[in-house]
Amino acid sequence: MIRAIVTDIEGTTGSIRFVHQVLFPYARANLGDFVRANAEREDVAEQLAATRELAEAPAADLEAVIAILEGWIDADRKATPLKALQGMVWAQGYADGDFTGHVYPDAVKGLRDWKERGLSLYVYSSGSIQAQKLLFGHSDVGDLTPLFAGYFDTTTGPKQEAESYRRIAGQLGIPGAEILFLSDVVAELDAAAAAGFHTWQLVREPDMVTGDHPRASRFDEVSFSG
Numbered sequence: 224m225i226r227a228i229v230t231d232i233e234g235t236t237g238s239i240r241f242v243h244q245v246l247f248p249y250a251r252a253n254l255g256d257f258v259r260a261n262a263e264r265e266d267v268a269e270q271l272a273a274t275r276e277l278a279e280a281p282a283a284d285l286e287a288v289i290a291i292l293e294g295w296i297d298a299d300r301k302a303t304p305l306k307a308l309q310g311m312v313w314a315q316g317y318a319d320g321d322f323t324g325h326v327y328p329d330a331v332k333g334l335r336d337w338k339e340r341g342l343s344l345y346v347y348s349s350g351s352i353q354a355q356k357l358l359f360g361h362s363d364v365g366d367l368t369p370l371f372a373g374y375f376d377t378t379t380g381p382k383q384e385a386e387s388y389r390r391i392a393g394q395l396g397i398p399g400a401e402i403l404f405l406s407d408v409v410a411e412l413d414a415a416a417a418a419g420f421h422t423w424q425l426v427r428e429p430d431m432v433t434g435d436h437p438r439a440s441r442f443d444e445v446s447f448s449g
């Protein structure tokens with residue numbers, strides 16, 4: 224019996240294209256100037272220090288740290304300090320109306336239906352919690368944040384490690400066997416399944432790697448008891 228649903232974002236609730244062709248290029252174009260202008264801000268300084276530590280570059284000056292972060296964007300590295308800074312940069316883009324968060328119409332309907340059925344909905348993305356709230360708060364169809372009971376990011380752990388899902392279940396106070404995890408990435412689904420979660424893979428693009436998880440191309444194809 225499923226009581227809670229935890230969903231990935233990129234490739235699951237929204238398109239990979241939006242993340243890679245809108246969000247990441249916006250961050251790539253604006254992160255340097257944002258960091259230069261806000262390096263003294265406490266939350267920014269904290270992430271710059273975390274970047275130096277993760278990159279094992281304690282003596283890196285500001286320009287060197289920016290170069291490290293830009294390299295991580297190019298490599299799509301899910302590094303927690305980069306994700307935190309990207310969220311801060313995207314805030315400006317959403318505020319200026321440069322873009323809205325892409326959410327598939329079937330995902331909007333599915334999430335609304337599941338919430339109406341009494342399920343608790345959560346997000347687990349490599350994007351920071353701030354970035355998740357921005358995307359759903361400024362979505363193509365308006366503010367979807369009232370749908371969600373909570374958010375998890377890589378501060379809980381990497382998405383491809385079972386321990387991260389055990390932590391999520393622990394924080395929710397719900398056994399993994401009563402939680403459904405949705406993602407497009409098999410390694411994430413494998414990790415969730417290893418923690419006892421139910422899983423469905425969203426296969427929204429051609430030629431995607433698939434595994435041993437039930438597959439759906441839309442949220443209304445996802446079925447479970449609960």
Ligand SMILES: CSCCC(=O)C(=O)COP(=O)(O)O
Binds near residue numbers: 232348349351
């Ligand atoms: C929160 S929107 C930006 C998504 C992002 O930065 C990312 O790396 C995609 O991660 P996901 O875990 O949603 O596939």
Ligand SMILES: [Mg+2]
Binds near residue numbers: 232233234235406407
């Ligand atoms: Mg994904």
